[in-house]
């Protein structure tokens with residue numbers, strides 16, 4: 001559908017002999033919060049990188065925000081990602097010498113845009129970092145740093161937000177905080193969030209879960225509970241293959 005935020009059609013990604021993605025077809029409607037789960041090595045990160053235009057599939061088609069990424073130049077993909085896409089990673093990836101506020105406005109500056117002070121203030125308040133804008137990342141807790149990373153991803157008002165294990169480095173309570181924040185961002189702004197996780201509790205914050213196994217779609221779950229997700233993961237043999 002034209003209204004999909006992201007669509008993959010028969011996407012294949014090979015690393016030498018290995019097919020990390022082996023014919024993945026799926027679409028993500030706009031305004032949804034979807035978790036992508038699967039055993040370690042099942043292709044989750046590869047999937048996210050292909051869907052976000054950070055990596056090119058060996059075969060198949062990726063349509064991101066209405067644009068078929070096939071045949072697009074690196075320059076075009078860089079601009080599309082900068083203008084329409086946000087990223088959050090497990091390791092936060094903040095710049096340690098910049099303050100919270102400077103980290104958050106960085107994507108705007110890189111895009112040559114003047115930061116909208118009111119928007120920045122609103123986003124910082126939204127992530128609960130109003131009083132921390134002059135702090136350096138090293139002066140913050142892990143959860144606060146991840147909230148800075150989310151604020152930075154939201155500041156360009158991306159149509160699609162990709163998150164790879166965003167709560168992987170956080171304790172349970174802090175993770176809950178960050179997940180609620182991601183969920184609220186979807187609800188309040190109509191943004192699309194696609195989050196890779198291996199935590200059933202994290203997945204239960206999403207509207208739907210997509211399971212990957214051996215580079216293929218291995219199932220879906222709507223309105224997931226942590227229990228139902230954990231059961232599916234057990235069925236996929238995920239926990240044995242986690243280590």
Ligand code: ADP
Nearest residue numbers: 015018020038039040041042043044045046047
């Ligand atoms: P997941 O995120 O689910 O753990 P990945 O997408 O990282 O899985 O990896 C899927 C498979 O592709 C794994 O077997 C991994 O070793 C392999 N792989 C991923 N990236 C590369 C790469 N750059 N070069 C070679 N093999 C890779």
Ligand code: MG
Nearest residue numbers: 044045046164
């Ligand atoms: Mg991964």
